[in-house]
Amino acid sequence: MTGTKVITKSQSRLMSKGDRLVPIFFGVFVILFAVICLAPFILVITASLTDESTLVREGYRLFPSKWSLEAYKAIFRSNTIPQAYGVSIFVTLVGTALSMLVTAMGGYAISCKQVRYRNKIAFFFYFTMLFSGGLVPTYILITKYLQLGDSIWVYIIPALLNPWNMFMLRNFFNDIPEAFKESARIEGAHEWLIMFKVVLPLSLPALATIGLFYALGYWNAWMEAMLYISNEKLFTLQYIIMRIIRNINSATQIAGEGASSGTIVPPSYTLRLATAIVTIGPIIFLYPFLQKYFVGGLKVGGIKG
């Protein structure tokens, strides 16, 4: 509020010249930063499309002297990566669906005014965000007592609910006019029916937002694989990349699986990069669609300024 008072009267004619330069300067800056954001993707994509021996000889180049699709061919001919793709897709689809169901149900229950203990239940969840037992007790619980090790569900069940998302949904539900629910209630609709047929359809932007959060979380999971999974058939794509980063031999192995007969050099370096590109493929594909919902939903649940 103090801003206007502080500003002194100054020569407007002198300033207008500078004012015209400001957007140009800012525009250049924005373009530069956008290029920087995009450049790594472009550079890695071109490198992944480089011929393996050319890459080894010349290093990474924006315009390699010899292009090759061999890395991508090898990826899809190998067993490892299509399998990991399957695991990642399963975990993401099933995990997101289950997470959204559990989150929406819980969020709805604590949004209903007639539920007297809603604040107590909310605190029950809130506390889990404040204090945690740490990784070790969870690790022991999952491996020793729940026996979830080496099961695909270890990616999903321990990550089922994020209280933050639940509170975001609750806030959204709270803003839905009571009249919508009331009219359904007068007609004798069951509470569950009200939730699924009245409230959730009105909350699509918020649901899309938390759906995106969950889906990204599941798609990007690798720590679970590292801690709990030893069966290679259950590795996620992200964990495959993790192994490739740590050890070029795992890339060579995959490249060997998928290399066409008669290849002298298995495309292990290019395959590393191609795997990363293949992993972000679905995100690139869904991005424009999700961004639309995402920014709107973020405003709804975000911190007020």
Place this chain on the structure above:
Amino acid sequence: MQDNKASAGRMPSASTLPSVSKLPGKKTGRFITEIKKNFWLYMLAVPAIIYALVFKYIPLVGVSIAFQDFNPIKGLFGSKFIGLDNFKYFFRGSQWLQITFNTLWLNVLFIVTGTIAAVGLAIILVELGKSVFVKFNQSVMIFPNFISWVVVAMFVQAFIGSDGGYINRWIEAFGGAPISFYSEPGAWPIIFIVVRIWKGAGFGAIIYMATILGIDTGMYEAARIDGASRMQAIFRITLPMLKETVILLTILGIGTIFYGDFGMIYTMVGDNSVLFPTTDVIDTYVFRSIRTSGSMGMSAAVGLYQSLIGFMLVILSNQMAKKYSPDAAIF
């Protein structure tokens, strides 16, 4: 349990005769009535409650591992109780100081640089107004936020790796000697900062943009009539108006300052011990000790140390946020 059943039996009369509610069973009676009344609503919350009980509250019992010489075969209830020995062992060494310092220092660096980058970007984007050009660039800038740290780590390796990474190619092209980043601990805080800004600034700007767009345009109008330049308007109106959001987000950031950015650090550094002096944080330390099957008891002790101080910091930062702006506090 038995008490609940008993009052459940009394329940119908309790609802018809108000005098009964004065009996000792009043509280449970009211509880049962409430549950019965909104049974299906409470049922909705049950899956989430069970989840939190199993995966969040039961591990709290497991915290007792920190006071045990934990043996995986004997389990939680069979292992020997050794009091504070795990803590003593951890705090006697020098590593606790290093990982605590790294955790705090890196987070301070991230909060400061991240805020500056996000605020700067937000101001610039808003100043440019709404156009297809700005929208497109903004979309490009937000995109890296959605990429996993694993993929980012792969990119980082392609850039700074010693086997023909871009950066070293460029250094060599200009006649310099290649730097082997993966054995240069001093470089990593800077690498982290650059990568975080690359990944997060566009996304971080969204919240500040919302604040800026919420500023009364009349103020800018008045400033313009008074002859203020655009830069003056930015420094005298926009920045002061953003102060509250910045302070608030910083306070909330302080709440989690005791938790290292595990996803980023572990994917980029991994088990490369050469880099530990500047990159090893509490989270990576605990994770590593689980994987290398070190002492579970001591790992749990370190985890508890982190949880306790982290808890105090969250409460403290929330108290501060509440004092600063009553509707900003989370609880």
